[in-house]
Amino acid sequence: MSSATSFTDNEAIITYAARLMEGQRLYFVAIGGPPLLAVLLAKQLHAPAIAYVVEDGTIAPEMRLPAPAFMIGAGLASSRAVAWTDMNTVDFHASRGYIDDGVLAAVQVDAYGNFNSTFAGGSYDRPERRFGGPGGATEIAALCWRTTLMTRLQRRKFVEKLDFVSSPGFLDGSPGARERAGMPSGTGPYRVVTERALFGFDDDTRRMKLLAVAPWSSVEDVLSDMEFEPVVPAHVETLEPPTERELDVLRTQVDPSGRTIAGDWIVLDDSREAIKSAPAVGAS
Amino acid sequence: MSSATSFTDNEAIITYAARLMEGQRLYFVAIGGPPLLAVLLAKQLHAPAIAYVVEDGTIAPEMRLPAPAFMIGAGLASSRAVAWTDMNTVDFHASRGYIDDGVLAAVQVDAYGNFNSTFAGGSYDRPERRFGGPGGATEIAALCWRTTLMTRLQRRKFVEKLDFVSSPGFLDGSPGARERAGMPSGTGPYRVVTERALFGFDDDTRRMKLLAVAPWSSVEDVLSDMEFEPVVPAHVETLEPPTERELDVLRTQVDPSGRTIAGDWIVLDDSREAIKSAPAVGAS
Amino acid sequence: MMADTVPMLDRGQGEFRPPDPDAARRWARDKDRRLVDKRITEQAAVERFVADGSYVSYDTNVWRRGPSSLMREIIRQRKRDLWLAAKFSAHDATLLTAGGCVSKIDVGWMEVGRIITDAVRDGRVKMYEWTNGALAYRHLAGALGVPFLPLRFVGGTDVFRYSGACLIEDPYTGQPVCLVPAVNPDVALIHVNQCDIYGNARVFGPGLAPVETAMASRYVVLSTEEIIDTEEIRKHPASTTIPYYVVDAVVHAPFGCYPGSVPGLYRADLEHLMEFGAAQLNGAMDAYLEKWIYSVASHTEMLEQRVGLAKMQQLQADETHTEGYYT
């Protein structure tokens, strides 16, 4: 597949997340947003059999694409499901252990995969920026067997200390920390996907671990945009840029409205070095 | 309405229970049995507006009569309901306080309205007679605002000490005993209906209290068939025998199969004295 | 403000299956999430998913929309030492006890005659006291993946004393509240009106706790009156009661509740129920089991050789009320 030379950071994040998805697993996503788009992209590309559950109680839908512009308010997003239930019911299924992977967007993440969607800057009582809250992210990150986070690689997002721990990763990283907090055993963060770097978690220390870096970036470049130091193994993989095919499906089928994939453009030259442009119109 | 001269004890019990029922109240009954028949009789006679909830999750059905022979296995018993739910759901409605009256059949009852449907005689480990268990009676008696019991007046049924407390009345009768056992406040036994006597409960002592006696019986006769002594007020009402109309509806519409109304015959002479006959065929 | 400890006020002394939500999660983790054809015979389903000693929960019962054919197969295969959840059971428990399959019963309500009474008196069967609602609620706890649930009944009774319930002081209100332990059965046997080959199932009519029972259990075996196309399931997602990923086996069993009724499809066979009752009264249960179970190889064979087409058609014709079920 020919690799693309221009795409947005969000397109890269969604594409990389989609590549991680496997057809025999059951995914849990919120209503709308990049995680849902990643699942839809994976279904269109390499894993048509993927089943997913949506926070609103929709179970294993087979939405016909192209997807509607305003997914969160569109009945079509629930179409051809095997069951329509409600929020508590799908949380019960996750609590019972039936949902393999939670896929979530994070505003701010720390070295142990804890993440924040409540506020940034200032104090809790006088926040500089107040966000919408964790929504379903806290239960999804606690109850699914594995959690994959999607976010941009920025120093203010990969922090030593979160302004607010909205949703659980490995907490303080100590053995059994999640169990001591009342969460099911054997669960936790699995991957963190950014536009330039892919992270996992170290089996022994549960600290975030760098797995792959985009060709136009480097380990140094990645670390320079992180407040904390991840585990860096001797060998770091190359994160292949989105292919034309991936972007084509994403742009024409998965998010034809362009609302979610809009972002900062990444433009590559022949040597696959990046020349960043100004943020695109409507960038989030 | 002309009073009848021959009917079974069960017909009398069902008739008296039906007379207690009011159209503006919501009743909770088990699947089949005398309590359901009493509700159906009341709906046919004086209180067509009565709504009832069945243990199987049927909410406010309007079954067309005559009733089927095997109610417990008949879809018709759930017909024309406003909702079909399940056992937990109707128990939630009772727990939440929406169901006014539980109406239940009891095998054995004590002075505080506690009752037994587990075993009689012998010991728990080696019972003389083992019964089917409380079924839904325990939650119905705990969660509905009032409980009405239906049983025959026999010395072995109105006992000082139950062989087994399957379902709660006022427990030991002390103030707040039900609340201390985890039950909602303001709930408890309301009436105990037999073929010869109607009982309530004393507001102060919570002991069973004789309210009315059938013309062919007497306070002495009633007390002689009870192991414990109920509160006996100065004035005891007369329990009017079933009327021809009540029995006609009961026999032709409510239980045409005769399975549940079968019992020992009570035959009255002109002076309304009873001449008991041998147990009817198929008496339970 | 809340105290540092929560007083345990009272507790039942009964034996019960200890809740282990993490173990139940591991069962779920290891199930296949793909859409695979799960149709197998009743024989294979019982061989594979019902073991000696299994905790078995069925829904509803042999009188109404219950998995009668699967329970007969359990007897036919002479399973032993089962622990039953008799949450509004019927004569199913009697039948399984007569077949020598049962050693423990969690009792809510069930039909009890001399077979159960004798088995209890002889110590062949041990009963554990619960109620219909408490058992349905314990299954709900199991379905929620939590170790217990609070409830406002059972307390103050001998049922409480002989059960695994406990009474604590609620940390929020300071008032006493009961807890019951979750149950996660080894196998759920559920008879449904319709499902597809993957196990997406529909249950029509009011019911006991089919959803909780399926969600709580390790293995879920469905017997179904009818197998329908997945496209039909996807056209009406609101009609689905149980999603495919909890289901392990789909057994096609028309008249699967016989001699009971599946409302909207066929009436209960009252003659048969009387035959059963008489067999129990007259101590002729062995002959009954021989006639209806051991002497036939399968549910289909029983329908053909013991019930007969005429009777089946009569029971269907007698079920004139289909409103809300199939119309």
Place this chain on the structure above:
Amino acid sequence: MMADTVPMLDRGQGEFRPPDPDAARRWARDKDRRLVDKRITEQAAVERFVADGSYVSYDTNVWRRGPSSLMREIIRQRKRDLWLAAKFSAHDATLLTAGGCVSKIDVGWMEVGRIITDAVRDGRVKMYEWTNGALAYRHLAGALGVPFLPLRFVGGTDVFRYSGACLIEDPYTGQPVCLVPAVNPDVALIHVNQCDIYGNARVFGPGLAPVETAMASRYVVLSTEEIIDTEEIRKHPASTTIPYYVVDAVVHAPFGCYPGSVPGLYRADLEHLMEFGAAQLNGAMDAYLEKWIYSVASHTEMLEQRVGLAKMQQLQADETHTEGYYT
């Protein structure tokens, strides 16, 4: 064996509405059990059932199948000091905050822009941290008539610290488990697809927690796209989501979710949502409120004078997907 006390391991420090199941039961006791015609205007419903200071829970939200017309009427009547349950809310909370109606919000998720941010910073609105699931679960506890429910999330986070959750040692497994307190809102506002004049209601499609919200709340106000005959309800009892006896008011409100969508009936009005977004960005929310709420006397008047028949017909025509909802 179980200990005499249950250790309280940790607890949140947040303010929360203290559960009182017995008080909630008394609310239920005093409701009319008869089948009475409950149809009233949105104005009367809000006047009668929403008071200053009420804890208000709505389902779903202004983007999908939510009671938008009732929320506008709350703003029109200038209710004050409301405590909102924002369990997957949308811009409803922003709208009510802009109208000066809100002083407290239990947050799961909601759309947050400068109006909420400013209100929080200025101390006009206080937030309490929960999650969508925790709030839906607290409503479930309220619907079950119990003071709390155990769950296996929320622990270990700052959400826990700022909430009313606690962490105890489970008396059955000895493992830590979280509890959240029940919530019984003063009023539930639920937009439904269909109901009869008594309040027997149908909700189509996946949803948030309409059943739990109705069952938990003191007053239940339904707005409905369509009023159907009770005979139709009784023909298909399986379709009923909420039974009449919990319902206090039925408000006939076609396009009641506008500018949001009722799947199967009409699409969301994206132009309107952009107009709202722009009003917030540009600090022109007063003009927005004047145009869409204060300057019109009712929902009907807003539809007639601000939306218009052409737009309404367009939104209906755009909703081409009805499968599973109305077909």
